[in-house]
Amino acid sequence: MVRELISSITEIPTPDIVVQQIISTASNPNTSAKELEKVISMDIGLSTKILKLVNSAYYGLPRKITKLSEAVVIVGFKTVRNLALSVFTYSVLHSKTTFIDHDRLWSHFMATAIFSEQIAKDVGYMNREEVFLAGMMHDVGKLALDLILPAYIFELANVSKKMERPMFIIEYENSFENHMEIGEELLRHWKFPEEYVTVAGLHEKPSLNPNSPYIEMICIVHLANVFSNILLPETSLSYGEPYLDPLIFNVLGIKPSRLETMYKEMKQILSKSKDIVFGGVEDETRVQT
Amino acid sequence: MEIQQLLSKYMLEISKVTNEETLYSAFSGILRKVIEINVLNVLRSEKVVYCEPLGEYIENELFSDYIPWVEERLYPTFLPLENGYIGLIPIFKARKSLATIVIKTNNEPTAEVIDYVQLLAYLSGITLENLRLLDFVDRAREYFESIINLSNDGILILNNVNELEFINNKARETIEKLPKVLDMILNHINMQENFFEIEENNLFFSVSTKEVELLGEQKILVNVRNVTSEKEVQKLKEVDKIKTNFIANISHELRTPLAAIKAYVETILNMPMSQEEIQDFLNIVYGQSLRLEELLNDLLDFSQLESHTMKIIKEPFKICEIVVNAMTTVSKMAEDKGVEIKYDCQDTTISCDKRRVEQVFVNLLTNAIKFSDPSKTEKYVNIQISDELNNVRIVVEDNGIGIPRDKLDKIFEKFYRVDNELTYSAPGTGLGLSIVKEIVELHGGKIEVYSELGKYTKFIVILPKE
Numbered sequence: 090m091v092r093e094l095i096s097s098i099t100e101i102p103t104p105d106i107v108v109q110q111i112i113s114t115a116s117n118p119n120t121s122a123k124e125l126e127k128v129i130s131m132d133i134g135l136s137t138k139i140l141k142l143v144n145s146a147y148y149g150l151p152r153k154i155t156k157l158s159e160a161v162v163i164v165g166f167k168t169v170r171n172l173a174l175s176v177f178t179y180s181v182l183h184s185k186t187t188f189i190d191h192d193r194l195w196s197h198f199m200a201t202a203i204f205s206e207q208i209a210k211d212v213g214y215m216n217r218e219e220v221f222l223a224g225m226m227h228d229v230g231k232l233a234l235d236l237i238l239p240a241y242i243f244e245l246a247n248v249s250k251k252m253e254r255p256m257f258i259i260e261y262e263n264s265f266e267n268h269m270e271i272g273e274e275l276l277r278h279w280k281f282p283e284e285y286v287t288v289a290g291l292h293e294k295p296s297l298n299p300n301s302p303y304i305e306m307i308c309i310v311h312l313a314n315v316f317s318n319i320l321l322p323e324t325s326l327s328y329g330e331p332y333l334d335p336l337i338f339n340v341l342g343i344k345p346s347r348l349e350t351m352y353k354e355m356k357q358i359l360s361k362s363k364d365i366v367f368g369g370v371e372d373e374t375r376v377q378t
Numbered sequence: 379m380e381i382q383q384l385l386s387k388y389m390l391e392i393s394k395v396t397n398e399e400t401l402y403s404a405f406s407g408i409l410r411k412v413i414e415i416n417v418l419n420v421l422r423s424e425k426v427v428y429c430e431p432l433g434e435y436i437e438n439e440l441f442s443d444y445i446p447w448v449e450e451r452l453y454p455t456f457l458p459l460e461n462g463y464i465g466l467i468p469i470f471k472a473r474k475s476l477a478t479i480v481i482k483t484n485n486e487p488t489a490e491v492i493d494y495v496q497l498l499a500y501l502s503g504i505t506l507e508n509l510r511l512l513d514f515v516d517r518a519r520e521y522f523e524s525i526i527n528l529s530n531d532g533i534l535i536l537n538n539v540n541e542l543e544f545i546n547n548k549a550r551e552t553i554e555k556l557p558k559v560l561d562m563i564l565n566h567i568n569m570q571e572n573f574f575e576i577e578e579n580n581l582f583f584s585v586s587t588k589e590v591e592l593l594g595e596q597k598i599l600v601n602v603r604n605v606t607s608e609k610e611v612q613k614l615k616e617v618d619k620i621k622t623n624f625i626a627n628i629s630h631e632l633r634t635p636l637a638a639i640k641a642y643v644e645t646i647l648n649m650p651m652s653q654e655e656i657q658d659f660l661n662i663v664y665g666q667s668l669r670l671e672e673l674l675n676d677l678l679d680f681s682q683l684e685s686h687t688m689k690i691i692k693e694p695f696k697i698c699e700i701v702v703n704a705m706t707t708v709s710k711m712a713e714d715k716g717v718e719i720k721y722d723c724q725d726t727t728i729s730c731d732k733r734r735v736e737q738v739f740v741n742l743l744t745n746a747i748k749f750s751d752p753s754k755t756e757k758y759v760n761i762q763i764s765d766e767l768n769n770v771r772i773v774v775e776d777n778g779i780g781i782p783r784d785k786l787d788k789i790f791e792k793f794y795r796v797d798n799e800l801t802y803s804a805p806g807t808g809l810g811l812s813i814v815k816e817i818v819e820l821h822g823g824k825i826e827v828y829s830e831l832g833k834y835t836k837f838i839v840i841l842p843k844e
Binding site: 149151167 | 471492
């Protein structure tokens with residue numbers, strides 16, 4: 090039912106051709122990186138925003154980058170790709186005024202992305218850019234719900250707040266299609282590769298499928314989501330004590346005692362990346378009309 | 379070449395590297411398959427540790443501001459130059475940057491090249507850390523090995539069938555010089571002793587052994603310490619103490635007869651006495667004078683002993699005559715103590731210093747009588763003299779109190795008394811036996827002692843006839 094909803098409802102934006110190409114590189118970055126760089130370069134608005142993000146304090150570059158081609162070789166194509174998709178996601182999130190605060194939800198997306206990358210670095214997981222992107226997209230289900238049923242998600246957030254329980258638990262208990270499933274459907278609809286779809290589906294409770302081929306990525310995003318809910322409370326529209334799945338200790342090879350050090354680290358990273366977490370990038374929607 | 383083929387080639391190559399240099403060279407080789415390299419430098423802690431081509435360095439100011447950034451970010455990065463690029467490739471493990479490879483290239487790196495480089499860096503990080511760990515372990519082992527070998531104590535490890543498994547330098551030195559030491563140690567271990575001392579070639583070793591578990595197997599750890607100098611110091615201290623005791627002792631010994639002489643003579647001078655009474659008193663005075671003389675002779679002998687200036691004058695004498703003389707000298711004392719002197723002499727002529735040899739007998743007999751066992755009803759000293767071709771064999775055996783086993787080797791030492799305290803349980807200077815030994819040795823003979831506590835003491839003296 091959700092699938093039909095998402096593909097039929099016009100409220101759900103569809104990425105334009107540039108973003109479509111960018112998404113396709115998320116699964117196969119070797120296809121046309123150089124070509125895509127040219128495409129993005131030609132889109133002055135997009136490349137300006139990307140350059141602004143690249144030069145933000147989060148990346149802490151010693152010298153200012155002024156050209157997209159420089160950005161691609163210095164911070165890497167995948168990072169540029171992630172930033173391009175962040176511009177797109179931001180604009181989708183801000184495409185409509187509803188009952189919820191989109192800037193706050195955006196800060197949850199970005200904080201989770203940044204924490205995911207940091208955790209990947211901590212545990213020695215190589216594909217850090219992929220994890221960043223997965224972290225950024227993990228909660229797009231909430232975005233979709235907000236576009237399709239804005240009153241419903243607003244009410245859901247209120248119940249979560251009143252009951253002081255995480256939103257996903259309330260969703261489960263009411264056995265309505267939840268934001269995880271809807272996120273999966275939206276990412277499929279946007280033709281994101283399977284790993285991002287899976288992360289969106291399992292990020293609240295990785296142990297639902299411990300045998301997933303992307304279990305490391307799922308666990309990293311899950312932990313990042315928990316940190317994000319602690320450090321930026323209520324931005325995710327979820328309240329109460331966040332749920333931490335014990336599966337992550339085994340999968341990521343960390344001891345519970347290490348969480349405290351990681352928490353401090355996340356706090357530090359967050360204070361360093363305020364500009365991209367809270368700043369956002371105003372943009373006309375990068376959406377096909 | 380396909381990326382996969384390149385990677386398997388590289389993994390095979392890095393599995394063979396033995397040092398950092400070969401790893402860097404392999405890295406450079408595989409990197410050159412995907413990107414042209416003009417110069418390659420490897421930085422470790424801001425210092426260039428590897429160059430290709432040799433001696434060529436990339437200008438530091440082109441990239442140095444990016445080094446901390448790259449080492450924090452742990453991604454390869456390429457800085458555009460006017461013509462070409464500087465590539466900075468951090469080699470890392472977990473979050474630790476181990477080295478940074480700096481390359482200068484004319485090619486623009488594609489996204490796939492950067493991806494590939496990141497994979498190489500990841501693989502190299504694991505190898506590099508292993509190399510450094512190995513090196514660290516090697517150096518740590520060397521460090522501890524040096525400590526063990528520099529130790530002044532010998533350290534050995536024996537396996538469960540007592541075969542030598544490890545030996546440090548000190549222990550090897552000792553055993554090469556004194557091979558018997560190892561056998562002695564093994565003997566003690568077989569007797570289940572954990573702490574013992576061994577003596578070999580006038581050197582003393584204190585040995586401790588301990589059962590230990592090494593790498594899951596039962597072994598014996600043996601510690602051998604040369605305690606010769608400690609022993610010597612201990613000996614000197616003992617001699618010093620004995621000398622002090624000796625002075626106190628001899629003063630007492632001299633004072634007793636002197637006091638008697640003084641008292642008796644005073645009485646004779648101040649009291650009207652009959653001729654007979656005077657005669658009796660003078661006999662006592664005479665007896666005490668003889669005792670004084672004897673003590674002074676001992677003292678004189680002692681000084682000769684100290685300075686090794688004792689001289690003997692050899693003349694032929696009948697051995698039995700000398701023995702009879704000595705027996706006469708001690709007969710009064712033997713009678714007082716109730717000790718019977720038995721005597722069996724095979725007469726022969728011996729070339730010796732009569733007075734000195736007589737002294738040997740007197741001292742041995744005096745000792746036997748002095749240390750007779752009062753608890754025994756039948757107390758005796760048995761002298762046996764036999765003619766043995768070139769030697770005369772003298773055995774003096776008593777059934778006295780005996781000498782403790784551990785003191786047997788000390789009784790010939792100067793001033794040594796087994797009681798060793800001012801107990802006066804038996805009078806004496808403690809010089810008797812050391813004088814005996816000196817005389818016997820001056821005659822070219824030897825003396826041995828056997829004893830069992832509470833049962834007997836037996837001295838065997840062998841004197842050459844000529």
